[in-house]
Amino acid sequence: MNMDQDKKAISIPINDEQTETEIEKKEEKESSEVYVEHLQRLQAEFTNYKKRTEKEKESLSAFIKGNLIAHLLPVLDDLDLLVMHHQEDHQCPVEAIQMITQKMKKILSNEGLESIEALDRIFNPDIHEAIAVEEVEDPQQEGVILEEWQKGYQFHGNLLRASRVKVAKLKSAEESD
Secondary structure, eight states: OHHHHHHHHHHHHHHHHHHHHHHHHHHHHHHHHHHHHHHHHHHHHHHHHHHHHHHHHHHHHHHHHHHHHHHHHHHHHHHHHHHHHTTTTOOOOHHHHHHHHHHHHHHHHHTTEEEEOOTTSBOOTTTEEEEEEEEESOGGGTTBEEEEEEOEEEETTEEEEOEEEEEEEEOOHHHHO
16 A cells, blocks of 8 residues: 555656646746737737828828929919910010019928029039030139039928039140140
8 A cells, every 4th residue: 555655646746747837838828829919919000000100191291292282373373374365476575484483483492492503603513413514724713613504403401403514624734735
């Protein structure tokens, strides 16, 4: 009988160890399942956040564009009137075109558009694009912009389009002889 009791005593701890291990495994599995569910929930929330912010960005962009277009409509109206009144005689008064141009420039300036000054300025490759070069004899003229072929613009300090210009280049000594 003593032997049977020893077997039972020995087998009980083994079963207890197995049970403890099984319980630990089960707890770890449940814990990891909780973490996985939490991670999945966070991923879904983040995906929804990204979609929501993208929609908000698109909505804001459309609103801003609509606002700019609304400001430009009076210029379009003036151009329509100009075309309508001068369709028959095919003459268009320069003053009318100048007024419309000034109105357009003012609206764009109020929105943050800035023209780049180029004529008689030193060439800056960050804001000017050299389309042509003209040789000059005066060393003080070297690098100076002689002509502006297309106006350049910045929007809130960011380059939209570089000014297309002709730049002065000093004649070499060999060519001037």
